[in-house]
Amino acid sequence: MAESGTPEDDLSVPRAALNKMIKELLPSVRVSNDSRELINNCCTEFIHLISSEANDMCNKSLKKTISPEHVLAALDSLGFGAYLEDCRSVLEECKTVAAKKRRASNRLENLGIPVEELLRQQEELFARAREEQAVIEQEEWSQLQAAQAAQQQQLLQQQQQQQGNGHVQPPAPANHAQDSAT
């Protein structure tokens, strides 16, 4: 998506998400438009506040990446300790989901047979299939050759009969039970 034309500081929480949450919280309450705008900006400001404080905590702990612990500590130090309990349970939920996903992907990869073995078995099957195919083709070729040889023999016999009689005789019908005279 093009980034031109959108100053970064225009970013805020999506208005629709906000409206929906307020609606669910206070169903029969109306909110003036400039109030909505203000609440939206306050949320954005809140995000800046927490991330800045969490960033400070992160720097103090000499780590490079802000971790959940930094966020929790930031909330506490800024007077939002009341949020900690719910945040912690969200964190637990998140870890459980992630662990489940890891287990699921592991199960798929470890059917008990290592990948190299599976590849080897696959190669064997391919080789066997190729051999069987080769045998079939060989047989078909042999049959073709035998048919051609038989045809040629018949033609030869017909020619010899013609020479022996001195005059043209109608060619003998193909007769597989013929004894070869010569």
Added chain:
Amino acid sequence: MEPDVTGSQQNGEGDSEAKAGTEDMMNASMSTKSNRITRLPLTRIKNIMKTDPDVTLASQESVLLIAKATEMFLQHFAKMSYGHTARSKRKTIKRQDIDLSVEALDAYAFLEGMLE
């Protein structure tokens, strides 16, 4: 004429594609209505965090936590404001209700700059 780009940059930016792909999936599953860990889109939250030049890297779980905390803040803030609305026997939350909420809590002092 530049195309009309609204403030919504929801997809992965300069991160490596593979990482952005799995992240987006996790983000999507974390904030869809059916899973409901949080209602706010994690990518948007992360972008807002990034506008602070001092903030460098944040783990995905951290972004999630901040999203959840923001949700809680919104709910608390809105409820407090409505408290003033109801006391004035009105049905519409107005600026004055919000102003009063900001002044009522020490923790909300950071918002004073936002009111005229």
